[in-house]
Amino acid sequence: MTDLTPRQAIYTFLGGDPVEPQVLRAAVAQYVCAYDSIVDLASDAVDDPECRSSIDDLASEIxxxxxxxxxxLVLIHAAxxxxxxxxxxxxxxxSAP
Incomplete structure (x- = not known):
């Protein structure tokens, strides 16, 4: 159990401090699992293309x-x-004199 948010866990790890492996995996999964949400919202938008709220929800999530x-990615490149x-x-x- 941890009190770290996914963002804090990644910042902590990239800062060189220890983070339990399961906490780091969960943090990365949180960033990547949005795929399912986006697919669901896209399906809603395709199923009812006249529904403006479905399209707005999809755009907001993306x-x-x-x-x-x-x-x-910026954090990974920096690290x-x-x-x-x-x-x-x-x-x-x-090499400085």
């Missing part, structure tokens, strides 16, 4: 998930770039 996944940045920083400090 936008929300896009923002969350883009944030997640994977960090070791190289630290190594280059140490090399620059050593």
């Amino acid at each position: 936008l929300m998930q896009q923002v969350m996944l883009e944030e997640y 994977t770039a960090l070791p190289d940045l630290l190594r280059s920083r140490r090399a620059a400090v050593r």
Whole structure:
């Protein structure tokens, strides 16, 4: 059991702090499971294309998930770039007069 939100769990992990494996898996699953919601909402919109609220719900869900996944990708890129940045920083400090 954890008090971390999915976002906090991922931030914690990417920050180098320990996160229990099941907490991290659940956090990533939360980001990725939106697929089911989007498929369901898309089905509703296709089943009744005249229903404006179905289309609005689908658009809102897609936008929300896009923002969350883009944030997640930025965090992943930052975390994977960090070791190289630290190594280059140490090399620059050593070579400074």
